Amino acid sequence: MLSLRGVSKVFQIGADRKVAIRQIDLDLRSGEFLTIIGSNGAGKSTLLNLIAGTVPPTTGTIRLADMDITGVPPHIRARRIGRIVQDPLAGTAPSMTVAENLALASKRGRRTLRLGLPSRMHRRIRAQLEVLNIGMEDRLDCSVSTLSGGERQALTILMATLAQPEILLLDEHTAALDPSNAAMIVRMTCAFVERLGLTTLMVTHNMEQAIELGDRLVMMHKGEIIHDIAGEAKATTSVGELVDMFSRHHIVDDELLLERVC
């Protein structure tokens, strides 16, 4: 489904070179759900940016279902790749209403001089939201800036799924939310991923979550994939084992230690 071959990314900052991704090879089957963990600066976000196309790779090729998408601009890839980032503000247009945002998402890139939100579509969106039962149907005509972070992230997921992508990229998309909202968003995400059979890449700092969700787990460090487990191996691994894995690479940092103590 998705395949990365010899992909690296070098950021040039003045005279300095910063290797963010180092010769990564990665293959995902259709419908596979991959969780990604790794310390700060490991290159997790950069990896997703490369797949989304917002960052061009320095070397290597990226293929999506037998099509080389390495040089395809991000807005074209977006028709097949949905993406949700950590910042709830980034995923929606805050000055537009909930219904207008959803209408935008259901257009799948069509930009004509037809009405953006005809009343027919407004009714359909309301009906769809009533089924979901998340209380959003009463706030269809409120501007998104009046929603909470959790509600916005829920809206972002709705928008991502309306566009019916084949691949979903999630970059710590619950990190900015309180625990109950985060749990709600995770439930929503999993429901959609399952229903649409999406191929999913999810970055998280929560190791328990990384083990619990999905069917494959990779650990990244300094731009490389240092651990890749799936199936039985993933199901039976533990947070302690993963932390040991980190320490074997001499990368125990305070954060990880803290997480084990708690």
Place this chain on the structure above:
Amino acid sequence: METLLIHALEQGLAYGIAALGIFLTYRILDFPDLTVDGSFVTGAAIASLLLSRYGFDPFSVLVIAFVAGAAAGTVTGLLHTKMKITRLLSGVLMMIMLYSINLRIMGRPNLSLLRIDTVTRLVDAAWSGLGPVAILVFITILAMGVKFALDLFLRTELGFALRATGDSETMIIAQGVNTNTMKVLGVAVANGLVALSGALVAQYNGFADVGMGTGTIVTGLAAVIIGGTLIRSSRIGWMTAGVLVGSVIYRLAVVLALRYGYVIGFQASDMKLVTSLLVILALVAPTLRERRQRKVRAC
């Protein structure tokens, strides 16, 4: 006093069309575009040339002016999106280039429309039954027409994409929209409106002058800010209505200042200084308020 009021309304609505363009770039697209100081004159220059030299129909020159302004805006948009020049500098460069181009179009620093059938003269003659408000009625219809056309445009799929581009680029790219195209389109339409306004003002005043566009951005911002303060709404229709109201109020203030300002030693040439100071005040007010609140929280 009554004619003074009528003149203020006429001018407010005529310049209000330019303010709608500035609203589109500044508020909707989040693109502070300085091209307008030049494209306003481009509209006036082309209209005056076509009317005085080639005997064009005064209504059609309004449309031609719009197209010319849109072309100028397109160049600004491309300078920014294709050549990666900052938004401010792209606008400034285009504005300066337009200065030379406008002089080329007119062939000299100003063109008179004396004894030429301008829209205002035609309307005055055709609607003489309306008496002194004939021109006001015409300009009102024109400005409202532009307002509703802009409202409608911003409610289309394309308009949605444009608004979202100004709101959150990450989001709209993820929705499959090329933000560069949207920026070029927005800046083009905005400058089209500004040039249309310039063509109208030139006919209204009976002349075009190469310096008549100086400060268009600031007076336009003043109208946008006054309108946004008086009519607080996130609905497009109310926002554009606010821009026209803001423009009228601004012109009213200008007319009154010019008429009675001498009492406090005010000169016409002081207007741009005062306007800019007002705009600065309006722009920094939110930051100042925020800073004060933060101080309170810190204590």
